[in-house]
Amino acid sequence: MVVELTGREALALRMTSLLLRPHPTARSSSVAEVVAWFGAMQAQDAASGMWSLGARLPGLSHADVHDALERREALRTWPMRGTIHLVPARDARWMLELTGVRSLAGAATRRAQLGLAEADAARATEVLGEALAGGGRLTRAQCLATLTAAGIDTGGQRGYHLLWYASVRGVTCLTPNVGSAQTFALLDEWAPAPHRPDRDEALALLTRRYVRSHGPVTAREFAGWTGLTLTDARRGFAAAGAALAAVRVDGEEALVDAALLDAPREPVDDVLALPGFDEYLLGYKDRSLMLDPAHKDAIVPGGNGVFQATLVRAGRVVGTWKRTVGPDRVTVTARPLVAVDPAQRVRVERALGRYAAFLDRDLRVDWPA
Numbered sequence: 001m002v003v004e005l006t007g008r009e010a011l012a013l014r015m016t017s018l019l020l021r022p023h024p025t026a027r028s029s030s031v032a033e034v035v036a037w038f039g040a041m042q043a044q045d046a047a048s049g050m051w052s053l054g055a056r057l058p059g060l061s062h063a064d065v066h067d068a069l070e071r072r073e074a075l076r077t078w079p080m081r082g083t084i085h086l087v088p089a090r091d092a093r094w095m096l097e098l099t100g101v102r103s104l105a106g107a108a109t110r111r112a113q114l115g116l117a118e119a120d121a122a123r124a125t126e127v128l129g130e131a132l133a134g135g136g137r138l139t140r141a142q143c144l145a146t147l148t149a150a151g152i153d154t155g156g157q158r159g160y161h162l163l164w165y166a167s168v169r170g171v172t173c174l175t176p177n178v179g180s181a182q183t184f185a186l187l188d189e190w191a192p193a194p195h196r197p198d199r200d201e202a203l204a205l206l207t208r209r210y211v212r213s214h215g216p217v218t219a220r221e222f223a224g225w226t227g228l229t230l231t232d233a234r235r236g237f238a239a240a241g242a243a244l245a246a247v248r249v250d251g252e253e254a255l256v257d258a259a260l261l262d263a264p265r266e267p268v269d270d271v272l273a274l275p276g277f278d279e280y281l282l283g284y285k286d287r288s289l290m291l292d293p294a295h296k297d298a299i300v301p302g303g304n305g306v307f308q309a310t311l312v313r314a315g316r317v318v319g320t321w322k323r324t325v326g327p328d329r330v331t332v333t334a335r336p337l338v339a340v341d342p343a344q345r346v347r348v349e350r351a352l353g354r355y356a357a358f359l360d361r362d363l364r365v366d367w368p369a
C-alpha cells in the first residue's frame with residue numbers, strides 16, 4: 001500500500017530526514033555519524049559546511065567540528081556536480097568513481113577554454129602527488145606555487161581547474177582549513193582504508209543514503225543531486241531495498257525512509273538559522289516545498305548560484321541573514337521575507353544565538369527598516 005501525503009506532510013517528513021528535527025531512529029551525535037547519514041553534504045563554502053554540521057549537532061562548537069575533521073571523521077572533495085561536499089573518508093574513492101567521473105566529461109572543453117591540454121592536467125596531478133607524498137599537506141597557495149615551479153601555468157582559472165582535476169581523479173583531497181586557507185593532502189594517505197563496493201552496490205548504497213536523508217524524493221531529484229543519469233537513478237531506486245517505502249506526494253510517487261512512516265507528519269513551528277550552502281535547499285532541484293517562488297531572487301540573487309543563509313520557520317524560508325564575525329562578537333543582519341512580529345523576532349534571535357554560541361561569540365542582531 002502506497003501512503004498518500006500532502007505537501008505539508010511531506011515537508012514535515014523531509015525536515016526530519018534532514019536531521020533538522022528529531023528522527024525516530026537516527027541518533028547522530030558526531031560529525032562522522034551525520035556525514036554518514038547524508039552520504040554527502042554540500043560544503044562548497046567551508047564556513048557553511050561547518051555550520052551545516054553544527055546546526056545538526058547541538059552543543060558542539062566550531063572548534064569541536066574542526067577537531068573532528070582533523071581526526072578524519074569526514075573529508076571534503078568533489079564527488080559530484082563539480083562541487084565540494086563533505087563525505088565519509090572511507091567512501092570518498094568509490095563516490096568519485098561512481099559520480100565524480102561524470103563531471104570529467106566536460107573537462108576537455110573547459111581545458112580548451114583555459115588554454116590547457118590534457119597532458120598539462122596529468123602532469124599537474126603527478127606533481128601534486130609527488131609534493132604531498134609522505135604525509136605532506138599544502139595550502140592552496142603552496143600547491144599553486146609548486147605547480148608554477150614545475151613550469152605549469154596556473155594563471156586565471158587554470159590553477160583551480162588543476163586542483164579540482166587532481167581531486168576528482170582521486171589523487172588529492174581537501175583537508176581542514178588552516179585559518180582561512182584551503183589545504184590539500186593525498187587521498188590515499190588521508191583515507192588509507194577505503195570501502196570498495198562494486199558499482200551496483202555503490203549505487204544502491206548512495207540511493208539509500210540520499211533517500212533517508214532527503215526524502216520524500218523522486219528518482220529525478222536523486223539524478224539531479226548526484227549528476228547521474230535518470231536511468232542510473234531509477235536503477236538505484238529499484239535496488240534500494242526494504243529500508244525505503246513508496247509514498248505519493250500530491251499524486252507523484254516518491255521514496256522515503258520507511259522508519260518515518262510512523263513519525264509525526266504535522267508541521268512543527270520551529271525556527272532555524274541555516275547556512276546558504278546546505279542540503280536543506282541544495283539537496284533538491286524542486287524547492288517548492290521549502291521556498292516560495294516569489295522569494296527565489298532573495299535567496300539566489302541574480303541566479304548566480306550563491307545561496308544566501310536562510311531563516312526557516314516550520315520548514316519554509318521566511319528570511320535571510322548575513323553575518324560579520326569579529327574577535328568577540330558576531331553581528332547578524334536579519335532580513336525577513338514575510339511579516340515578523342516582536343514575538344517571532346525573539347525566536348529568530350534565539351535561533352541566531354545558536355550560531356553565535358557555535359562560534360563562541362556574543363550576538364548582535366540588526367533588523368533593517
